[in-house]
Amino acid sequence: xxxxxxxxxxxxxxxxxxxxxxxxxxxxxxxxxxxxxxxxxxxxxxxxxxxxxxxxxxxxxxxxxxxxxxxxxxxxxxxxxxxxxxxxxxxxxxxxxxxxxxxxxxxxxxxxxxxxxxxxxxxxxxxxxxxxxxxxxxxxxxxxxxxxxxxxxxxxxxxxxxxxxxxxxxxxxxxxxxxxxxxxxxxxxxxxxxxxxxxxxxxxxxxxxxxxxxxxxxxxxxxxxxxxxxxxxxxxxxxxxxxxxxxxxxxxxx
Amino acid sequence: xxxxxxxxxxxxxxxxxxxxxxxxxxxxxxxxxxxxxxxxxxxxxxxxxxxxxxxxxxxxxxxxxxxxxxxxxxxxxxxxxxxxxxxxxxxxxxxxxxxxxxxxxxxxxxxxxxxxxxxxxxxxxxxxxxxxxxxxxxxxxxxxxxxxxxxxxxxxxxxxxxxxxxxxxxxxxxxxxxxxxxxxxxxxxxxxxxxxxxxxxxxxxxxxxxxxxxxxxxxxxxxxxxxxxxxxxxxxxxxxxxxxxxxxxxxxxxxxxxxxxxxxxxxxxxxxxxxxxxxxxxxxxxxxxxxxxxxxxxx
Numbered sequence: 001x002x003x004x005x006x007x008x009x010x011x012x013x014x015x016x017x018x019x020x021x022x023x024x025x026x027x028x029x030x031x032x033x034x035x036x037x038x039x040x041x042x043x044x045x046x047x048x049x050x051x052x053x054x055x056x057x058x059x060x061x062x063x064x065x066x067x068x069x070x071x072x073x074x075x076x077x078x079x080x081x082x083x084x085x086x087x088x089x090x091x092x093x094x095x096x097x098x099x100x101x102x103x104x105x106x107x108x109x110x111x112x113x114x115x116x117x118x119x120x121x122x123x124x125x126x127x128x129x130x131x132x133x134x135x136x137x138x139x140x141x142x143x144x145x146x147x148x149x150x151x152x153x154x155x156x157x158x159x160x161x162x163x164x165x166x167x168x169x170x171x172x173x174x175x176x177x178x179x180x181x182x183x184x185x186x187x188x189x190x191x192x193x194x195x196x197x198x199x200x201x202x203x204x205x206x207x208x209x210x211x212x213x214x215x216x217x218x219x220x221x222x223x224x225x226x227x228x229x230x231x232x233x234x235x236x237x238x239x240x241x242x243x244x245x246x247x248x249x250x251x252x253x254x
Numbered sequence: 255x256x257x258x259x260x261x262x263x264x265x266x267x268x269x270x271x272x273x274x275x276x277x278x279x280x281x282x283x284x285x286x287x288x289x290x291x292x293x294x295x296x297x298x299x300x301x302x303x304x305x306x307x308x309x310x311x312x313x314x315x316x317x318x319x320x321x322x323x324x325x326x327x328x329x330x331x332x333x334x335x336x337x338x339x340x341x342x343x344x345x346x347x348x349x350x351x352x353x354x355x356x357x358x359x360x361x362x363x364x365x366x367x368x369x370x371x372x373x374x375x376x377x378x379x380x381x382x383x384x385x386x387x388x389x390x391x392x393x394x395x396x397x398x399x400x401x402x403x404x405x406x407x408x409x410x411x412x413x414x415x416x417x418x419x420x421x422x423x424x425x426x427x428x429x430x431x432x433x434x435x436x437x438x439x440x441x442x443x444x445x446x447x448x449x450x451x452x453x454x455x456x457x458x459x460x461x462x463x464x465x466x467x468x469x470x471x472x473x474x475x476x477x478x479x480x481x482x483x484x485x486x487x488x489x490x491x492x493x494x495x496x497x498x499x500x501x502x503x504x505x506x507x508x509x510x511x512x513x514x515x516x517x518x519x520x521x522x523x524x525x526x527x528x529x530x531x532x533x534x535x536x537x538x539x540x541x542x543x544x545x546x547x548x549x550x551x552x553x
Contacts, residue, residue: 007259
């Protein structure tokens with residue numbers, strides 16, 4: 001087994017600025033109030049992920065899930081500790097980011113693919129597949145500004161999900177499009193998993209995590225509270241108490 | 255861990271890119287698409303399309319020409335001591351570089367903030383955005399250079415190698431300097447948006463601090479030896495270089511015009527300014543790398 005993600009004692013802290021303008025800062029300082037504060041969004045977290053593993057990251061809001069994901073995707077660097085990954089880290093993050101609303105779908109497809117790290121040859125090879133996946137028909141040649149939000153999301157999604165990743169990461173946003181599109185995404189995710197791609201998946205939805213992952217990390221106020229099998233992790237979070245099926249966000253029930 | 259299963263796999267490494275402008279060069283395909291889509295998007299939905307990129311500078315040129323040449327009589331009449339031959343060319347040649355500089359500096363400074371949605375979510379060399387802005391600005395000088403070339407050719411300009419070298423040096427100088435300043439201020443602008451305003455204010459000075467709406471001779475006449483300080487401004491030097499390229503060649507006696515209206519040590523001066531700008535670019539990169547790691551959380 002080769003390691004694909006290695007996180008060792010990673011800590012990421014943020015500075016919270018209470019006041020922005022110089023006047024506010026001076027007033028606060030004269031009153032003896034704090035002008036800023038530091039807190040650890042991710043604190044001393046260590047774990048490793050091997051090839052082919054599919055890991056779900058869960059936790060309440062503000063527990064540091066997104067920050068951890070940003071450390072792994074390389075958007076942020078830890079203040080202390082190390083984060084190492086192998087190969088291309090890509091996936092369902094920032095789908096549709098960088099779309100130029102004035103340009104048409106085709107142009108945006110090329111641009112978005114490049115933004116997600118695809119080369120020209122790779123885009124050409126996958127072009128038809130992406131277009132078929134997005135399934136937006138003749139709107140491909142219409143400026144994206146005229147797209148419905150669903151169509152825009154589908155195009156962004158289709159590009160992102162077709163990037164060849166060594167580590168596939170996903171952040172919540174699996175809840176796009178109508179039911180057939182969701183089903184298609186779900187099938188594609190399963191395919192990615194079966195291909196042996198390492199998956200790192202942030203979600204609130206227990207059912208989605210159950211379906212896709214074989215291991216769960218639970219974050220609590222930035223610290224790693226649990227690392228182990230899926231059901232135990234969900235139990236640890238008490239997310240299994242009242243699972244009344246209202247979590248059909250994401251890849252959930254279907 | 256045994257190393258055998260890892261043979262042929264990519265190495266385990268930090269996911270965040272850290273090699274600055276070199277990384278931008280490595281991802282030049284993305285850079286190309288970013289530049290092209292920005293250029294394409296600018297005139298999308300307009301009936302005249304790319305024609306606007308010629309129309310706008312041309313109208314600006316006419317405006318300046320009318321005010322300074324026709325109304326104020328800046329060009330003077332032949333024979334008078336304040337006469338500037340082909341003043342319109344003098345003006346427009348300067349405008350090309352000033353436009354390039356202010357667009358790079360202004361746009362580059364705003365580039366990190368305006369690409370927030372990408373920067374906070376995706377790992378990519380963030381120098382990409384100022385560099386893309388510089389290239390977009392350079393692209394937009396294209397139509398201006400075309401207009402300028404046609405105008406000077408009509409006035410009887412025959413391009414000379416020294417002049418062309420001067421022009422290229424001028425462009426290079428502005429490109430390097432503009433990029434260095436854009437790197438410095440773009441990252442500062444993330445922490446305090448004040449810097450964007452500072453740059454807007456600074457660039458307003460540029461138009462008047464270069465020999466464009468007045469020839470360099472006026473500075474010498476008015477300030478004497480202090481004119482040397484005027485030449486400490488790299489943008490002014492770059493504008494003089496482009497004057498050497500287009501304007502002097504379009505006058506009736508190019509050698510005489512160059513001798514009268516340009517400083518004698520123009521080329522060494524341009525070389526020094528370029529070297530200084532390159533050093534500034536290196537410093538800018540160091541500064542950018544230092545502050546950049548906190549950019550995603552502060553945007």
